[in-house]
Amino acid sequence: MPISLKNEAAIAGIGSTEFSKNSGVSELSLACQAINHCLNDAGLAPSEVDGLVTYTLDSTDEIEVARAMGMGDLTLFAKINYGGGAAVGLIQQAAMAVATGAAKNVVVWRAMNGRSGKRMGQGVSGDILSSDIIHWSWYMAYGMLTPVSWVAMIANAYMHKYGVTVEHLAEVAMAQRDFALNNPAAAGYGKPLTLDGYMNARMVCEPLRLYDCCQETDGGCALLITSTERARDLKQKPAVIRGVTQASSRGQEQMTSFYRDDLQSLPEMELAARRVYKMSGLGPQDIDATCLYDAFTPEVIMQLESFSFCGRGEAKDFVADGNLRRDGQLPNNTHGGLLSEAYIHGVNNIAEGARLIRGSSCNQPEGVEHVLISSGVGVPTGALILGRD
Amino acid sequence: MAKPSRMKPPMGHDNGWWWQQAADGKLAIQRCASCQTLRHPPRPMCSECRSMDWDFIESCGRGTVTSYTVLHHPQFPGYDYPLIIVLVDLEEGTRLTAQLQDCDSEDVEFGMAVESYIHQDADGFKIPMFRPATEGADNAN
Structure with missing residues (x-):
């Protein structure tokens, strides 16, 4: 009988560093x-x-973390691939471990000097020959080197098909900035964003402008996953x-799934x-709030359709x-998200999801029972x- | 000092041959030698029949723009901006990501007919690119 992960484990702890543009410390220190915390x-x-x-x-x-923090015996250690696509994959690893007894706590x-150190937006390089680098080779020679350029290609096709306008993109950016x-921890704190401000910002990769793109952040964010039963004995309300x-x-590439028949959806x-x-027994009508991965504004709009909150082409309305x-x-993204709080590769979005369940978001809506969170x-x-619980 | 050149694609077993064809003036499309299915980007195995035997055909170079983006920022040495990147559905049925030249960034549009050519950089590197199809070209498909 396979083990279902439903209700087996919970997020029992949330911790973040300060989010900044120059931490002045190592990524190990941030972690x-x-x-x-x-x-x-x-x-x-x-x-x-x-x-x-x-x-x-990362x-x-x-083991660097374990030594620095005085941890002892470890029975699970793993790293998940694909940038921000890893985010909830971490939670899956942890939940599987807890459900099977591979680990208890x-x-x-994710900890990164994402502004002062290695900036995602500065693009790929071809230093080591791997299957991944051969994949990037099809884009590098043409100068298509950055996440925003890859996303713009899919976004443009989607917007063209369904009549999505820059005003729709701007609404995603402004709604999250308002949150x-x-x-106070957010990069967008104290910095309101108007439609004029959005429109007048620099064009990056058409149709995407500056405020369609997430922050670049120095910071770290951590979560504790344990059994739902043990979580009840800890200090916080379990999520x-x-x-x-x-x-x-099928046809999956990392950021450049350009060769599928349908470019206007996200099959993964x-x-x-x-x-x-299916696992939760819930449907879109049961979800009270979301933290949809938001490295770029059109991704939020497309995901509303992926998760059946809207029919195809209806997300813009x-x-x-x-x-x-x-x-x-x-x-959606009541903390500001990657667009307006910080870019900690989605772990900060999962943290907000847990806060929404605790009832402790800085923009807590009434009566949140279920929150849906996505990876990259x-x-x-x-x-x-x-x-x- | 010479003008900086574009970033060269890392080349291995699975893609180097395609760039060699470009250097020889051809836009190649990989073909399964067993079931004849065309595929791009190239891979070592046919996803339809799992044959590892392949050859290639030379594309006619005609196609239409199925999506595009115009890159403004950040600007890397070796490229001219605004830089138009197009996804082209080739007449043979495969799709290719490449640069569009000889076109104002405001004139690129969905469905426009384009044709390929082999561009040569100042340092001698050759790379397939597209430009708007010339008048009277056969784009009946």
């Missing part, structure tokens, strides 16, 4: 700070942690994992949707009606549904 939040000693999971892109190895994290105005999955589909995200809805705002049908868009990805 340790974030994990320390996370364990203090939960009320768990580092010696109790026996599992550590991060991104392949420069900090598990798993910390997942950030109530979040119970109702469903979690990774998802990659539709797979993630089917899986988390859903967005224009203000549904992503606090009083809308589906408040256009890459092998995943989805997560959290619920109240």
Whole structure:
């Protein structure tokens, strides 16, 4: 009998560093700070942690964290691939470990000097010959080197087919910026964004302008996953994992799935949707808020269709009606998201999902029972549904 | 000092041959030697029949723009901006990502007919690119 991950594990701790443009410390230091805050939040000693999971892109190895923090025996350590596509994959690893007994208390994290150090927006290079680099070779020679350029290609096709305008993109950016105005930790705190401000900002890769793009951030974010039963004995209200999955589909490339017949949808995200809805027994009508991965604004609009909050081509009207705002049908990224809080590769979006379940968001909507969170868009990805205990 | 040149594609077993064909003046499309299915970007195995035997055909170079983006920022040495990148559906049925030349960035549009040519950089590097199809070209498909 296979083990279902539904209700087996919960997010029991959340920790972040300050988010900045220049941390002045190492990424290992950021990781340790974030994990320390996370364990203090939960009320768990580092010696109790026996599992550590991060991104392949993270420069900090598990045992470096363990030594620095005085952790002891580890029985699970893993790194998940594909940039921000890893985000909820970390949660899946942790939940599987907890459900099977591979580990009891798993910390997942991402820590990066994403502005002062290696900037994602500065593009790929061809230093090491791998299957991944051969994939990038088809774009590098043409100068198509940055995430925004790859996303723009899909976004333009989607917008052309369904009549999505820059005003729709702007609404995503402005709605999330408005949330950030109530979040002192956010890059967008104290910086309102108007339609004029959006339109007058620099064009980056048509049709995407500056405010269609996420932040670049120095910072770290960590989460503690343990069994739902153990979580009840810790300090915080558990955010119970109702469903979690990774998802990659036929013809999948990393950011450049340009060779599928249909460029106007996200088949891997539709797979993630089917899986988390089935595992949780929930549907789109049961979701009260979302943290949809938002490295770029059109990704949010497309995902509304992937997760069946809207029919094909209808997401633009859903967005224009203000549904992503606090009083809308589906408040989205109530902390500001990657666009307006910080770009910690999606782990900060999962943290907000857990806060929404605790009832402690800086923009807490009424009566949140279930929150849906997604990993990176256009890459092998995943989805997560959290619920109240 | 010479003008900086474009970033060269890393080349291995699975893609180097395609660039060699470009250097020889051809836009190649990989073909399964067993079931004849065309594929791009090249891969070592046919996803339809799992044969590892392949050859290639030379594309006629005609196609239509199925999506595009115009790159403004950041600007890398070796490229001219605004830089138009197009996804082209070739008449043979495969799709190719490449640069569009000889076209104002405001004039590129969905469905426009384009034709390929082999561009040569100042340093001698050859790379397939597209330009708008010339008048009277056969784009009946």
